[in-house]
Amino acid sequence: MTLEQQFVEHTGKMRAYQEALALLYWDLRTGAPKKGVDLRSETIGTLSSELFALSTSDAFGELLSALETEKDGLIPVMRRSVEESRKEYDLSKKIPPEEYKEFVVLQSKAESVWEDAKAAGDFSMFEPYLEKLVATTKKMIGYWGEKNGSAYNTLLDQYEPGMTTEILDKVFGELRERIIALVQKIADSEHKPQTSFLFGQFPKEAQRDFSYEILGQLGYDFEAGRLDETVHPFMTNINRKDIRVTTKYDEKDFRTAVFGTIHECGHALYEQNLGEELSGLPVETGASMGIHESQSLFFENFVGRNDKFWNKNFELLKQYAPEQFKGIEVADYWRAINESKPSLIRIEADELTYALHIMIRYELEKGLFNGDLEVKDLPRLWNDKYEEYLGIRPSNDAEGVLQDVHWAGASFGYFPSYALGYIYAAQFKNAMLKDLPDYDELLEQGDVTPIREWLTENIHKHGAVKKPLEILQDATGEGLNAEHLASYLEQKYTKIYQLN
Amino acid sequence: MTLEQQFVEHTGKMRAYQEALALLYWDLRTGAPKKGVDLRSETIGTLSSELFALSTSDAFGELLSALETEKDGLIPVMRRSVEESRKEYDLSKKIPPEEYKEFVVLQSKAESVWEDAKAAGDFSMFEPYLEKLVATTKKMIGYWGEKNGSAYNTLLDQYEPGMTTEILDKVFGELRERIIALVQKIADSEHKPQTSFLFGQFPKEAQRDFSYEILGQLGYDFEAGRLDETVHPFMTNINRKDIRVTTKYDEKDFRTAVFGTIHECGHALYEQNLGEELSGLPVETGASMGIHESQSLFFENFVGRNDKFWNKNFELLKQYAPEQFKGIEVADYWRAINESKPSLIRIEADELTYALHIMIRYELEKGLFNGDLEVKDLPRLWNDKYEEYLGIRPSNDAEGVLQDVHWAGASFGYFPSYALGYIYAAQFKNAMLKDLPDYDELLEQGDVTPIREWLTENIHKHGAVKKPLEILQDATGEGLNAEHLASYLEQKYTKIYQLN
Structure with missing residues (x-):
């Protein structure tokens, strides 16, 4: 051999x-x-x-x-x-x-x-486990040796090579400022969307059927995957021809399932379209957590929250819950699903405030590993930061510090990837528009194929053969840049809330 | 250590x-x-x-x-x-x-x-695989060395220690004679049950819900297992606290799911009730395939096809399919589900003719390994034997030689265990009656607990610590004896068909 x-x-x-x-x-x-x-x-x-x-x-x-x-x-x-x-x-x-x-x-x-x-x-049930998880991770960092000058940078580098708290503090700082300015303008706006029709009694089975429809439309291959129900949705690569997605059905709020499914579908499309020549090799995987998240967020936000996408799909949605959406116009529906409002649960957060949820987790993790923050203080600090950034306070740990599974899996340093994914996704969208100026029309026609193929050509097929910043540079012609995301958000929310 | x-x-x-x-x-x-x-x-x-x-x-x-x-x-x-x-x-x-x-x-x-x-x-698609499976198994027998004088005895011994074609030819011969005599009397009987109401349109979801009800009633522990749908139902031990059952829903014939579920439940109760002291050891398993099958068949036939069991459960069944069973009396229902009629599919066969299905497979396997039977001849011989023993002939391979998964898994020598399980089960029932003379009343009250506990005490808890014949001897005070099964069948079918 x-x-x-x-x-x-x-x-x-x-x-x-x-x-x-x-x-x-x-x-x-x-x-x-x-x-x-x-x-x-x-x-x-x-x-x-x-x-x-x-x-x-x-x-x-x-x-x-x-x-x-x-x-x-x-x-x-x-x-x-x-x-x-x-x-x-x-x-x-x-x-x-x-x-x-x-x-x-x-x-x-x-x-x-x-x-x-x-x-x-009840956080106290989980506390001793989290303490052990943090202590053990610190011990591991001791074995690995610090990278880029701090314990937490060592963790960041594992999910996003080269990423540091210095870079993140700067990029997140810029974004936070522009997002918080928008959030305040929105709070003051008198043109708030009507949203009461979003909260009905949308049967689980109907949500599941609609999820199957949308997955099919986006090009998810059901012969190489399946959809199941779970507590905290995820995508998993069982093998390269078996890429599974999961979702969660909330009968009182169908958005959890619809946007959750589209999000995991974005992850799955990445894995289903890795190049055949990577077959069986260690590079047959995503380039990084941030690039992976850019794909899920691209589909969730730039496809799933696009007005033209719903011009195509709102009538279909109505078929699954005719009573709930009786007499509602698609334009009002689109404004409603893009409502921005400070909320407690990350995975249900809107496009605008989402990054603030990430920044809170990032700061707490940084404190646990680089500062003197202790596990027992997490619930209080978590709640304080939500009050500071979003103006709301969790009433219990389930809607606070216990909401995410990540820490239970010792995935410290993972959260920042979500916000990076956001920034990457906006950069990809901007570059894609040069090749596909009829982007909106494609969504209106229900023809996602050219969009998915652009992503496959520029991102999916390379797997981990290219490194994250190489992919970004080759696809967009530039380096990491938060400007595209910030101005996209400003334009979108200015339109929805008629800001000035 | x-x-x-x-x-x-x-x-x-x-x-x-x-x-x-x-x-x-x-x-x-x-x-x-x-x-x-x-x-x-x-x-x-x-x-x-x-x-x-x-x-x-x-x-x-x-x-x-x-x-x-x-x-x-x-x-x-x-x-x-x-x-x-x-x-x-x-x-x-x-x-x-x-x-x-x-x-x-x-x-x-x-x-x-x-x-x-x-x-x-289409058998021809499967034929080259089956040929390879048989050839490879023969090669394995070459490595192992023949046991008890023939290639096929070597295989029998792996599933049921000590079992030989000499014993089986005799026991099966006795049983076959008495069953075929009964089958002929039944064919001539003028008192045949009405069965048309059994075949309706029983929705899959309702069948599933009823299956859950019955599993619960029989004492299946859902916190240590789950029920899923499959093509060919099975029970599997994932770990000792995770014992899964599967079933198949036929909307035109609910009996497939109901009796299939009860059958797999019998297997699962064995595994869920193995003694705690066997934990993690190789004896934490059933004593043999035949003993395992005695438990599934005990529940399927001595519980699930008992008239008093349905005195308790027929009203419940009616709630899941009210139209289908409108105006039907439980006595007529019980006669209907115990109809005996030669049929093509083993897992849907009735209690009486079931053993004939096994004997056909046994004879074919014996021919493949001890005689000069060739794989390509299987479909024809299969069909000929069905005609000879049951008087009916499969019209295609799906309802003939392709119906069972066992050969695809190279489980040659396994089939006889099913008939042995039958014989053991009748012996256990006979012995149980001495300790629980109110057996029928317990079923009528829906109190399966003492019955399950008797089985746990005499069979389940021992795992593979005792050997099959030891379990049989200790529980019943006798050795292998087909008489109990034969006379049970004669009494039951004499009643149903008013034979003389």
């Missing part, structure tokens, strides 16, 4: 473990019975530990070293695969295997406890 | 792989997307191969040998666990790992092809 063949065989074996683990997690979050959770956690621990052993084996290390000596002779997908594997290898190799296994078991149990704590609205 | 601790650690690791594999299979059969099947098969192949390596490792072999030298000092559950592991070890150790992996991949692909072939009603 050539070195490349050995590499493909080894990473193929790792892929098998990844598929099993993805399914074990998917199942836990879509209906696995409660009493089996403890044993399931052990199983996840055992298999993660085996995968960890494979990805940090001396044999794999030697294989990587051998491939690196003939780097120049490798084709680009293989060269980048070796680079990515080396990065992961070095990151993992520094953690003692036993501690890694315990950490995975802890995460799995913490997710289950978090679900109960959220149901009970 | 003591030897026992090492053993528990090793078998615990094997259990993690078993959980992952069980879930990967469950998912394939309850809704995994089509395009992901090829990669899924590879994943199953890789993990099965890893599990195989664990269960045949030299280290495990040495551990077993070491434990065997101090056998007398082990507690019974541990001693029997070591015995079972040794049996499996010796069985597996003789197969070259690479061939084992190919065999598993073949089975996984064959199951998928079988589904397509069945949908198309």
Whole structure:
């Protein structure tokens, strides 16, 4: 066997473990019975530990070293695969295997406890687990060594290579200022959309059927995926031909399911359209969390909240809930779904205030890892910041600090990717308009294909062969730039609220 | 670590792989997307191969040998666990790992092809896979060495230790004679039940809701399991606190779902009630396929087809399909669901003719492995035998030789367990009546608990600590005896058809 063949065989074996683990997690979050959770956690621990052993084996290390000596002779997908594997290898190799296994078991149990704590609205149930998660993550940072000068930068770099609190403080600062200015103008506007018709009794089955319709229209391939119900919606890559989405049905507010489904569909389209030549290699994945989020947010906001999209689809929606939308015009419907109003739940937040939710989480995480913030203080600080930025205060932990699953999975440093995804998405939209000036007409005709193909051509098909900023530069001709998002928001909300 | 601790650690690791594999299979059969099947098969192949390596490792072999030298000092559950592991070890150790992996991949692909072939009603699509499955199984028998004098006996022994074609030919011969005599009397009877009201348009959702009701009533623990839809219903042990059942909804014939669900529930109750002291050990499983089947058939026939059970539940059923059962009396309903009539599909066969379906499969398998029967001749021979024993002939392969999944999974030698389960179940029922003379009244009151507890006490809790014939002897005071089943059938059908 050539070195490349050995590499493909080894990473193929790792892929098998990844598929099993993805399914074990998917199942836990879509209906696995409660009493089996403890044993399931052990199983996840055992298999993660085996995968960890494979990805940090001396044999794999030697294989990587051998491939690196003939780097120049490798084709680009293989060269980048070796680079990515080396990065992961070095990151993992520094953690003692036993501690890694315990950490995975802890995460799995913490997710289950978090679900109960959220149901009970009681942070104290989750607190000891979160404390352990933070302490263990700090210990891991000790093993890895600090990157870019701080503990939290080490975490940021794992999700978005090169990202630092210095960059984020600046970009988020600019955005925050312009968003808060808009939020205040909107609060003062006398032209607020009517929204009462949004809140009806939209049967779960009808929401599910509509979700299937929209997924089909956006080009989601149901022969290579499925839709299920969960508590906190997610997309998961079981294998490259099995890309699953999940959603949540709120019968009193159909928007949770509709925009949640479109969001996860954006993630899924990325994974369903990765280049065939990446098949079975480590680069057969998204370029970064931020780029991934740019795809979900592109579909959620630039497709799902576009007025022309609803010119096409409002009549369809009406068929599923005829009573609820009787006598409502599409223009009023569009203004209603774009209402901006400070709210408590991130995943239900509007396009404008969403980034403020992210900034709060970012500041708390930064405090936990770079400052002296303690886990026990989180509920109070969380609530204080919501009051400061959004002018509202959670009345319990379920609608406050317990709302997101991320911390239960120790995904510290992940949240900023959501806001970065926003900024990237606005940049992609701006560039796309040069190639597809009839963007709005395409949505009005229900023909999303050219839009999806543009994204596939510029983003999806490259997987992780290109790095995030390379993708951005090649697709848009510029670097990270918050201006496009800020001016898009200003134009849109000026129109909706007739600001001046 | 003591030897026992090492053993528990090793078998615990094997259990993690078993959980992952069980879930990967469950998912394939309850809704995994089509395009992901090829990669899924590879994943199953890789993990099965890893599990195989664990269960045949030299280290495990040495551990077993070491434990065997101090056998007398082990507690019974541990001693029997070591015995079972040794049996499996010796069985597996003789197969070259690479061939084992190919065999598993073949089975996984064959199951998928079988589904397509069945949908198309075309045996020729499945034929090359079945040929490979038979040839490979024969090769495996070559590695194992023949047991009890013939190739097919080697397979029988794996599902039901000690079982041979000599025993089966005799027991099946006796039963066949008495069943065929009854079938002929029934055909001549002028007192046939009215059954037209059984075939309506019973909505899938209502069938599902009724299935949930019945599962709850029988004591199925939904916090340690779930119910899903599939093509060929099965029960699966994901982990000891996650015991899943599946069913199939036929809107034109609700009996498929109702009796299928009760059948799988019987299997599930066995697994949900294994003794806690077996936890994590290899004996935490059913004693044999036949004993397992005795539990599903006990619930399907001695509970689900009992007249007093329906005195309790017919009104409930009516609530789910009021139009269909309007004006029908429970006595007529009970006669209708116990109609005996030669039919083509095993899983829809009635209590009386069921064993004939098994005998046909048994004879074909015996011919494939001990005789000169060829795979290409199966459809014709299958149809001929149905004509001979049941007087009816399948019009296509979907309702003939393609109806069961078992051969696609290379489970040759498994079918006879179904008929054995029947015989065991009738013996258990007979013994149970001595302890619970008010058996019928309990069912009439909807109080299945004492019945389930008797089964748990005498069968479930022992797992594989006792061997099949030990369980039978301890619970009933006798050995294998077809008389109880034969006379039960004679009494029941004499009543229903007013035979003389």
